[in-house]
Amino acid sequence: MNGKINYLTEFEPAYLELVNSGEIDNRIETLYSKLEQCDICPRNCGVNRLDGEIGYCQAGTDMVVSSVQPHFWEEAPLAGIGGSGTVFLANCNLRCVYCQNYDISHEGKGNSITEEQLADSMLWLQRIGCHNINLVTPTHYTPHLVKAVAIAARKGLRLPVVYNCSGYENVETLELLDGIVDIYMPDIKYGGTESAKLYSDAPDYFEVCKQAVREMHRQVGDLVIDRTIALHGLLIRHLVLPNNGADSLQVLEFIANEISRESYVNIMSQYRPAYRALEFEGIDRSVYIEEYYNVLDMARGLGLRRGFPNE
Ligand code: SF4
Numbered sequence: 001m002n003g004k005i006n007y008l009t010e011f012e013p014a015y016l017e018l019v020n021s022g023e024i025d026n027r028i029e030t031l032y033s034k035l036e037q038c039d040i041c042p043r044n045c046g047v048n049r050l051d052g053e054i055g056y057c058q059a060g061t062d063m064v065v066s067s068v069q070p071h072f073w074e075e076a077p078l079a080g081i082g083g084s085g086t087v088f089l090a091n092c093n094l095r096c097v098y099c100q101n102y103d104i105s106h107e108g109k110g111n112s113i114t115e116e117q118l119a120d121s122m123l124w125l126q127r128i129g130c131h132n133i134n135l136v137t138p139t140h141y142t143p144h145l146v147k148a149v150a151i152a153a154r155k156g157l158r159l160p161v162v163y164n165c166s167g168y169e170n171v172e173t174l175e176l177l178d179g180i181v182d183i184y185m186p187d188i189k190y191g192g193t194e195s196a197k198l199y200s201d202a203p204d205y206f207e208v209c210k211q212a213v214r215e216m217h218r219q220v221g222d223l224v225i226d227r228t229i230a231l232h233g234l235l236i237r238h239l240v241l242p243n244n245g246a247d248s249l250q251v252l253e254f255i256a257n258e259i260s261r262e263s264y265v266n267i268m269s270q271y272r273p274a275y276r277a278l279e280f281e282g283i284d285r286s287v288y289i290e291e292y293y294n295v296l297d298m299a300r301g302l303g304l305r306r307g308f309p310n311e
Pocket of ligand 1: 038039040041042043044045046047054055056057058059093139140
């Protein structure tokens with residue numbers, strides 16, 4: 001470490017205070033204790049993951065990582081010029097039928113690694129010039145990831161930590177991340193129950209997600225961008241589905257009316273029928289351009305303006 005972290009030299013990540021006070025160790029202990037009757041996420045499986053039992057997400061005792069790499073195709077404020085330092089975690093607590101990474105999320109492709117090994121990988125991402133540590137699908141490995149961040153921070157990690165999740169989160173778990181995560185990046189996938197049940201086996205998705213996003217925003221506020229790079233705050237993603245499968249208006253109304261009109265919302269058009277999507281009438285094709293433009297119009301009409309093409 002030469003003390004120069006890309007061009008965020010003045011930046012101090014959220015977790016440093018808790019690392020310096022030792023409070024992060026209490027959080028880690030509490031998070032690991034939740035694995036004994038796992039209620040890390042809203043599936044509340046109750047299995048003892050510390051004893052090797054496996055719940056809905058298929059994650060066991062050890063953390064499984066698919067890859068660690070700089071990623072240049074993330075949102076521009078994360079990718080910057082040095083890339084976003086992505087850690088792709090295997091398995092998932094949502095397991096959508098149209099998953100674009102099903103080999104990683106459903107089949108668990110990856111290798112078991114220790115928290116110490118991941119901490120060293122985080123430091124490598126910092127060394128090569130990445131702008132953040134981007135934890136992709138982190139929910140089910142929250143205890144391991146916080147421990148890895150603590151180890152890395154004690155060895156010099158100073159990059160913002162991004163919690164890049166599906167939005168299906170327990171508020172109790174998120175409360176334990178308060179002061180540790182710098183940037184929350186949740187999807188808001190559905191604004192209704194039918195699609196959430198059909199495609200993700202989670203009819204309560206929207207209600208759970210709304211509570212989670214309120215808590216995330218309470219912790220970090222709107223996204224703060226300094227010299228084109230995101231430092232802190234909430235970055236929401238919404239993937240438009242064909243045939244209004246995502247109930248986009250309800251999602252955008254929630255963001256505009258209950259979170260903030262200053263929310264940074266990446267409205268995504270890249271849906272492709274992957275994995276088992278062809279078995280489901282309605283999501284068995286890509287999104288038509290007019291469907292996507294329609295959602296952009298809705299967002300503009302609600303007064304949202306950040307994170308998507310606004311002309
Ligand atoms: S993290 Fe996995 S085992 Fe734990 S409650 Fe969620 S789905 Fe179940």
